[in-house]
Amino acid sequence: MDNNKISDRVIERLPKYYRYLKDLCNSQIDRVSSKTISNALNITASQVRQDLSHFGGFGQTGVGYDVEFLKNSMQEILGINKRHNAIVIGGGRIGQALISYKGFADENVFVKAVFDVETEHLSGVLGVEVYNASELEDYLSKNHVDIAIISVQKEYAEQMAKRVVDAGVKSIWNFAPTDLYFGGGVVCENINMSESLMRLIYKTKSL
């Protein structure tokens, strides 16, 4: 399977397939047809067949896809079969919510530490190590971190992200309301809630 062949649009849908296949597994469902996946995910059946063909096309006419096999393949393709260590930069309400969210364990992601300029309000409440932001580089030199979660205010997001990138972190998951981009083999996923909210309002207005 050659990653380079997979378009961004397919990558967008990949996690949806995985999540659905995981639900099927949990419901002890062994096989699923492209039609069923299509209905569940609101993606056309032909699109489903085309997308899944990128991953070996395990579907058989009349029999459908082997759910567990496809789920495990996706898990490997996505890279969530391996454990990932994360840190949270910014211990405000969003940061705290992310630290407390247990769901990320499904993706094998575990928050190890949180960094903030003020740490008093965080100590002991979240079950992760708490450090002052000034200790960031020292921590990164001593601990392997796969993902840095940025949940600071907009005006600090870029400089904090740059600090973790300079320290060798390759994955930035940004919740600050500003898009971050880094070249040179660094990946950023920006979750911009304000933009999503604007799209919601626009689409509703355009009904």
Added chain:
Amino acid sequence: MDNNKISDRVIERLPKYYRYLKDLCNSQIDRVSSKTISNALNITASQVRQDLSHFGGFGQTGVGYDVEFLKNSMQEILGINKRHNAIVIGGGRIGQALISYKGFADENVFVKAVFDVETEHLSGVLGVEVYNASELEDYLSKNHVDIAIISVQKEYAEQMAKRVVDAGVKSIWNFAPTDLYFGGGVVCENINMSESLMRLIYKTKSL
């Protein structure tokens, strides 16, 4: 300006333009070129010119775009020049973080109330009205709500969303880790953090 002419890809970028134009206004910058917007937003200059042409194409060669005029036009096009009332369904950490986030006032969105099956932990702490989930329909019959923010657990998301939709709410902003779709003139924006996290891990793995 005919909304129907605007593709989803343009709509995706629309909030990015607006946010950037707002920043320029706050910095007292009067005019901006497509090249400058291009560099700031990581969108090609020709794409910028094409996108903005949907909104009247106010750019002038050598002079650029009138920032405030374009910003105000976008604000109107997006529909965020009008006030929107929101409620939050699910007062967990994510819900609380959303209620406390002041940034949504920029989009003219104001959270008026939060609903949960347990309300003791919410009373008085968030500065919004707190109701038991059982009071949802009664509240919606007496108060105009533009946007329902769903931040309950995955297994309750669909039924809670259906309840607000049945009560006439047209905009669903979903933070539960399951995509919601409604036909019949109801708009859903799904913020799926787990999927974003999976894309981040996949892209990093594929570096």
